[in-house]
Amino acid sequence: MSNNHETLSAEEQQELLEKYDPESNTRNLKGVMGWVIFFGLLAFSLFQLFASISQVFPRQILLSVHLGFALSLIFLLFPARKKNLKKGKIAWYDLILATLSIVVGAYWPIMQETIVNRVGIMTTMDFAVGLLAVLLVLEATRRAVGLPITIIAVTFLLYMYYGRSMPGFLSHRGYDLEDIVKTMFFTGEGILGTPLYVSATFIFLFLLFGSFLVKTGVGQYFNDLAVAIAGKRTGGPAKVAIFSSALQGTISGSSVANVVTSGSFTIPMMKKLGYKKEFAGGVEAAASTGGQLMPPIMGAAAFLMVEFIGGVTYWEIAKAAAIPALLYFTGIWIMTHFEAKRIGLRGLTDDEMPNKKEVFKKIYLLIPILTVVVLLVSGMSVMRAALWSIVSTIVVSAIRKDTRIGLKKGIEALVDGARTALAVAAATACAGIIVGVVTKTGLGLKLANGLVDLAASLANTADTKLLLTLFFTMIASIILGMGSPTTANYVITSTIAAPAIILLGAPELAAHLFVFYFGIIADITPPVALAAFAASGVSGGEPIRTGFNAAKLAIAAFIIPYMFVLSPELLMIDTTASELLWIIFTAVTGMIAIGAGMIGFWYRKLNWIERIISVIGGLLLIYPQITTDFIGLAIFVIIFVIQYMTREKGDRKLANA
Template identity: 70%
Template sequence: MNHDSLSDKEQQELLEKYDPEAGTRKLSGIIGWIAFIGLLAFSLFQLYTAIFGVFTAQIQRTIHLGFALTLIFLLFPANRKKKKNHRLQIAWYDGLLALLSIGVGLYWPLFFEKLVMSVGRLSTLDFIVGILAILLVLEATRRAVGLPITIIAVVFLLYGYLGPYMPGFLSHRGLTSERLVQTMFFTTEGILGTPLAVSSTFIFLFLLFGAFLVRTGVGQYFNDLAVTIAGRSIGGPAKVAIFSSALQGTISGSSVANVVTSGSFTIPMMKKLGYKREFAGAVEAAASTGGQLMPPIMGAAAFLMVEFIGNGITYWEIAKAAAIPALLYFAGIWIMTHFEAKRIGLRGLTKEEMPNRKEVLKRLYLLTPIVAVIVLLMSGVIVTHAALYAILIAIIVGFLNKETRMGPKEFILALVEGARSALGVAAATAAAGIIVGIVTKTGLGLKLANGLIDLAGGYLIPTLMLTMVAAIVLGMGSPTTANYVITSTIAAPAIILLGVPDISAHLFVFYFGIIADITPPVALAAFAAAGVAGGEPLRTGINSAKLAIAAFIIPYIFVLSPQLLMVDTTWKELLWVIVTALSGMIAIGASIIGFWMRKLLNVERAIALIVGLLLIYPEGISDVIGIIAFVGLLTLQLFFKNNSKIKKLEA
């Protein structure tokens, strides 16, 4: 593969290798048209219910599930490793599974009154349909999302059934097969639970919004704008990658997809400038993964957070709380790439390599839909309406330029692509509903929370560390959505029991679930970046984890001090928190890279790390000590800036 540039075909191959949701069939003929019309109908159904009001919970969610399952069996092959010509048409059993999925999706709408009046008593047909629903969800999840989350869901089902045989505190009365099926498909506590509810409303609309943004050319504009802003600075292409990937997070809910799309543009630029392959890939992987942490649209899991926290919390409150941590995350990567560029003496882009600034700024209006989302959420507009208005604004913005003007064909294609991007999320949330249902029925959540606290000796920091490990392990190979549902159900309660605010606990597990994508040994985003850069995957993963050091530190800080989340703080206090935290990131970045104004001595690196931690932690005494030490370190840098003085000092 030529790593100087990536063709569309090479990008797609990388996506399919590292992102299960990208491995769809290329259908043609009648089956291709059926899948196309199915995707279009899926989007039209979601738009109809968003505009005119959703149906009763069971009807809305089963129709959503039926669409997703049917389309997954048509579009995703049972075995992704088969030769490509085997993926052009569907097998007979895929057609059968698709037909069964239609039946499952229509069961609640057709027999709603009977099922409601039965008060939990299942007929033989109900039981068969319930079993089918569980099996279809598991197989669809395996195909569209991957094996890890499917295995976890199966383990939880077995736990629910085999409760009396479980050891110690894990033991429970057990659920009969009828009770298990009833919970999973005939209540709103299992497959049709909160995760799928959010998928069938908020998440779908924002994925559709992302599809319309892509059609208006916003993705490419992010790259052009990033180059215009950061391209001329030291190590410019690396900073372009950070800036553009932060923006790309608003239209992509996948770290891998973000890496491959924006990385195919930024990684070759970084390599050309002189960055090593592994470092160039790591910058893109760390920045792309952070796209899901970036408000106002933070990936599907953030919408689930609204429902899981409850207590009247709004999406805007979550986005606002996540703003400073996200700023520090990207600032940390920016600072470290700057120091690395200075360390190895890299330049920025030349004037000839830069896009025309005036032309780029003329297209600034393309950001209007994203600004509109922020304003709408701030003004208290409900999330579904904010998404609808944003889609409408994206369409209007597209009309302002002949190149991005959407005709009927482009409009339909945007609807189809939006539905396609929602399939994996729907499957993941349905599987996550299985897990939540078992946790609720067996009381496992409280048992695990108490067990986690006991294992940590009742102390907060050890509990946080164990929770971090659990979130990262569960996140390896699992989508953020499913990972968040699991960790927020079985791990976040442990932190909350120790007196931590709900939003801090949920953002804690959310962060570590996301950065699993760049944490070795299974770092899918980093491995995808290594594929683009032609670097060694594990080394790229290690570098990306180092660059994302802020993501390993900041969650502990906002748990210990919620000021970082703008909880119970004034604007003056907030400004001080931002200034000290950014100063802390400078010190930590210098420590990790080993360079500031000049190469750092080992003792200086150690001191800089401690100073950085003191400054990030928003507390009066630590800030004062940190500022004094920071000024001292900076003075030392300036005084011993000359290399000959350093050599004498080392001697």
């Protein structure tokens, strides 16, 4: 393929990641400490693989060692302040913090029998180590994940302590420091709780899987495959961005990382073709953020849902998320198509296209991803499916010399996977603090009742009450999701915001997906839209305007969650095959109408009345009820016919513009 697109260099990509993604702010260490980090990360991966294969470690010991590895390596890799990043050496206090982290990680394995025999009674040493664990988790999270989630966790701890002073329904009996420490480190409800358990089992293995996939060159292959399939279409580079970002999302747990890696390739192509900077950045930001909503992995949040929602299998979650994800990407695809038609953009030329024959020769690189899906659908446990998928990646890579994973690449994959897991471990440990507070104080139910009561005070009917509750929950989820990585994002929103929707009778899975969606699209919702800001760094566009373009393109993410709570058939809950086909048909048709209305172009420019009617018709089509479907379909046909019959008039206007 031609190299005339001004893609970002590796150094420029790293600079952007460091600016917008705290997980990338690591020291570049050489010499003895560089080797210490290398072997520490390698040991972390080997321990996790051994633990997953043998399953010999009790839960508390597994989580404690996982935490000890993660915290100690974070303090060695992540400086306390960004300005110390380039110094390439470790501060004396970071060495002390890393040593204390090892002590915390070793405490449960050494003292487990004694701790259990005391039946909840804490000694002075227990208290000191537990308090140290809380403080280390908060500081490690601040460094590796960012300030927002750390502030939330500290606020929740203060709430737990000052419960008696809280106003109204937020009031509770309050807990002293000893109770807080006991909950946070010596029960299964705090740091060593469900979020960290999922990090230490399912998530770590899938991060390793993604790391091994990257070593085969699959990331670049996603871009090449996307260009081969969509490059020559109208506005081709924008569609390449959508397709490649959806694929990248299957192995990436970060919207920002997705933007920088695939966007450094797609955004220059879009700009060269004629898209405005802010629109090009918005396309990439919306598509990359959507990668976190894409089954089968969903930014690893799907595995957390299995643990948080009782009686629901992984396959049911992935299946339920399929149609919303399809509609999300369909909406972006349609709007980029109409925008390209509106401003008269072409696709890529033959010279700019890759050799399709060569691209499709490497289609086997997608086999490991299909392996994951097949194994999970067959009923295999998530851990076993992840392990076999890693094996399949190594086997598949051997087909060609340029994709082969030898010993050197295999070791690098283990090290890279562990490095990626550090921020996830910190985020889930910190999220465990939040979950512990919510569980101990009953805050989740208090907030749920508070939101429902607020909605009831403003509503006249049950339907209005539900819609207002959904709206308030949406706002809460977007605020809570700002600046948080996918896994922590889901833990926080599902713990704090989802109970309000469940309280009004919505299916639990629909409520969890609702808050998950809005937590994720915080990444493209101004004023704090990290994925959009990263995209503007690549495109050179204005950040807030890029965010608004991304939010407009991702309009499906603001609509679909309401629809699947009001009508769970969109999640394939209690529906037949024929009903499902009809739902998909009407929903996709609805997205075409909404896309045309949002962009203001179909076969010709739409006036403002046509735009409003088109959006209304689209909404009616997406809502899965027979009456609304037929009304929406009638509106769609009328608008389509008017547009088609008057298209020549629109063409003449465009030609004279």
